[in-house]
Amino acid sequence: METGVHPARQPGCHPAHNPRGKPKRPTGRTDGPSRKIEVRALAEELGATLIRAVRRDADDxxxxxxxxxxxxxxxxxxxxxxxxxxxxxxxxxxxxxxxxxxxxxxxxxxxxxxxxxxxxxxxxxxxxxxxxxxxxxxxxxxxxxxxxxxxxxxxxxxxxxxxxxxxxxxxxxxxxxxxxxxxxxxxxxxxxxxxxxxxxxxxxxxQGMLDSDPIANINWRIAKTAKRVDPRVVANPAQVRSLLCAVSYVGSYRRARGRRLVGLFAGMYYAGLRPEEAVAVTLPDCVLPAEGWGRVILHVTRTQAGKKWTDTGQLHDERGLKGRPPGETRPVPLPPGLVAIWRESIQTFGTASDGRLFFNERGGILAFSTYDTVWHEARQLGLPSDLVNTPLAARPYDLRHSALSTWLNAGVDPAEVAERAGNSVEVLMTKYAKCLYGRAAIANHRIQALLDEYD
Known part of the structure; x- marks a missing residue:
């Protein structure tokens, strides 16, 4: 039944019935600590959502x-x-x-x-x-x-x-x-x-990510690297023989830390091999006659790089020859003395499972730290005290420098030396120009002879 009273005129619904002129709060909501807890929880939830969104954006x-x-x-x-x-x-x-x-x-x-x-x-x-x-x-x-x-x-x-x-x-x-x-x-x-x-x-x-070269406008120079071999590192044949003998005395006889590496160092000197070439030499690639010169066919290197950087997860990276297309080979003659050393090494220690001539005690590929440590101990034993602290043959690689310098001073055609060493003639002559003692003496003799003709 209609009362005749409009809803807006019901008691409590007109501002006149609210002294402060504010609408009443809906039922079920209260002020006080519980309200503050709800706001804090909502803020924490929103903050966590924002953090998750930022992290998702960073991940993306x-x-x-x-x-x-x-x-x-x-x-x-x-x-x-x-x-x-x-x-x-x-x-x-x-x-x-x-x-x-x-x-x-x-x-x-x-x-x-x-x-x-x-x-x-x-x-x-x-x-x-x-x-x-x-x-x-x-x-x-x-x-x-x-x-x-x-x-x-x-x-x-x-x-x-x-x-x-x-x-x-x-x-x-x-x-x-x-x-x-x-x-x-x-x-x-x-x-x-x-x-x-x-x-x-x-x-x-x-790829169109930059419109021009930003380096072109920067004036920046890098100090030149030393490309020539220091003559002080070059050992003569007598010094090398003394050092190779000293290598055989490094470590105990049973473990043979040094004895098993004599052939490795001898290959760097008598054949001019790089260390990564020497550690990769295998018996099937060698011709080692009982007498006379032998030969090794180089076609692979074992460069130590670290497990993180190789495709196989191994310490060494198997690659082709330095500066040559994959699959190319390089024949290197072996003098009789080196052939004898390698034959003795094979007779004493055998070969690794893959035919490598030089390996560690477990048959693995030789690490740089292994043969570098032996070499430094050998220098202490094989060099006079006044030469131990000099640059003479300070690194195993210096054996190769000594080899190439010896060949050039012996009068071997530079083209032949470059072929055996795996270098170009230009690089060879640039690197070893300061080590050509024999050629300087010959030049001096010829100059003096010319001057004597006018006396």
Whole structure:
């Protein structure tokens, strides 16, 4: 039944019935501590959602490197990951190591100064061991601090186009000059890092990510590397014989740490082999007659690079000959004295399972640290005290330098020496010009003879 009273005129619904002129609160809601708890819980939930969204965005930025085309500007870090994916299969294991070091140095410069920066040690470890290696480790396998560091890097990396700023470019070039401890790196190390950066910039230009070369406008020079062999490292035949004898006395007779390496060092001297060539020599590739000259056919090297950088996960990278197309061979004559040393080594120690003449106690490929340690101990035994602290044959590689210098001074045709050594004649004569004592004496004699004709 209608009462004749409009709902808006019901008691309590007109402002006149509310002294403060405010509408009443709906039932079921109260003021006080419980209300504050609800607001705090809602804020915490919203904050957690925001953090998750930021992390998802960072993960997406880390995983997606983009194409570099169009209006989207790719970050340096994302570009570096893409460049590494392209470059990695094309380069040797040692070059992968050098590329990794260069990208790590550049990336640390290309980070904005944003709060939350990880310490330098963590940044280097995250970039070197997790970001710039292939196959790239799964993100969940990384330690939490590494994951957070890489997210921070992906979020704060400068755009690739910032390289067009001369100030940024100069900072990058300066970083390539230095080692981790802040000291100036060797010229050869600087050159390798700079070449990595140059190749990366060229790739960015090729892919349309940069319009021009940002390096062209920077006046920057790297100190020249020493290409000539220091004559002080060259040992004469008598000194080498003394050193090889001393090698056989290193370590106990039973373990034969030194005795099993005599043939390795002898190959570096008498055949001019590089260390990575000598450790890879196999019996099927050798001709070792009982008398006279022998021969070895070189076609593979075992360069020590590190398990992280090789495709096989082994310490050594199996490659072709240095500076030659894959599959090419190089025959090297073996003098009778070397043939006798190798025959004795095979008779005493046998060969490795794959036919290698020189191997460690477990039959594995010889590591640099193994034969380098033996060589330094042998120098203490085989050299006079006044020569121990000199550069004379300070490294195993100096045996090869001594060999090539001896051949040239013996009057062997440089073209023949270059063929045996696996060098070009130009490189050979440039490197060993200061070591040609015999030729200098011959030249002096001829000059003096000419002068005597006018006396």
């Amino acid at each position: 930025e880390l995983a997606s490197v983009g194409t570099g085309h169009g209006p989207v500007t790719i970050s340096w870090y994302a570009f570096a990951l893409e460049y590494l994916d392209m470059r990695w299969p094309q380069i040797a294991a040692k070059t992968r190591n050098e590329t990794n070091a260069a990208l790590c140095a550049i990336t640390q410069v290309m980070l904005r100064d944003v709060r939350g920066r990880p310490n330098d040690e963590l940044l280097r470890r995250a970039l070197r061991d997790w970001a710039f290696v292939l196959p790239r480790p799964e993100p969940h396998a990384a330690p939490p601090d590494v994951r957070l560091a890489l997210r921070w890097v992906a979020r704060t990396s400068r755009p690739l186009t910032d390289l067009m700023d001369p100030a940024v470019m100069r900072a990058v070039m300066q970083a390539l000059r230095l080692k981790q401890d802040g000291t100036v790196a060797a010229p050869e190390t600087q050159r390798h890092k700079r070449m990595t950066f140059v190749n990366a910039v060229r790739y960015a230009i090729e």
